[in-house]
Amino acid sequence: MVSYGGGVNSTALLVGLHQHRIPVDLILFADTGAEHPHTYTYLDIMDRWLKDHGMPPITRVYKTTRDGKRLTLEQECLQSGTLPSMAYGLKRCSLKHKIGPQEKFCNHYPPCQKAWAAGKRVVKFIGYDAGEGYRSDKVLLGDLADRKYSKWYPLMEWGWDRAACQRAIDDAGLPQPGKSSCFFCPSMRAEEIIYLRDYHPDLFRRAIVLEDNARPNLKTVQGLGRNYSWKERFGKEFCTHGNC
16 A cells, blocks of 8 residues: 655655556545645646556545544644644644544555454555655664554665656656645745745635634744744735734
């Protein structure tokens, strides 16, 4: 199985798996409900490429509430009056809205259940490139102790660094996917925030609403920029309460 993130590495991973004739049975994309527009567009492009090359389609999964209703990361933040956990130096949003939904899907996916019942592990392809050995080193012990999944890092094995991944995508006739993240991700750089404001003002306004909604509860951070507010630095003209 492949956990497809919609970015350069995971796209190159799928291209490389096809080139090396390595079979793939399942491709999952965990949708937070707040990806950038270019990522949603690229999912459709990638799905067509996968179909043309005899590979399985991308299965989109997402977090749900206990009664089965979809819960986006944006909804969760608005309901709790908080910012994405990355703004506080944590990674809970990834655990809850990326890893969790995929784990839940696999737990109910018959082929995975069959493999586990037979005492086998499901092979999970991870898209760390050849320049990210530090990432695989950090999780090595956890990988070895994982009874459900056998992790494989093909890009590192092939020696594909970031540039090689981009070349593989070009050679496959695919456009570059761009960066994959939520449109209100606290890790976005200044130029990315400005681009969002100028080209997707509706999404930028939603990010400001989220920041304003959390403001009464902020004690250790200033806003989506962690040590600064997106609204104060990039969008004072985006008033969300009528009293700016």
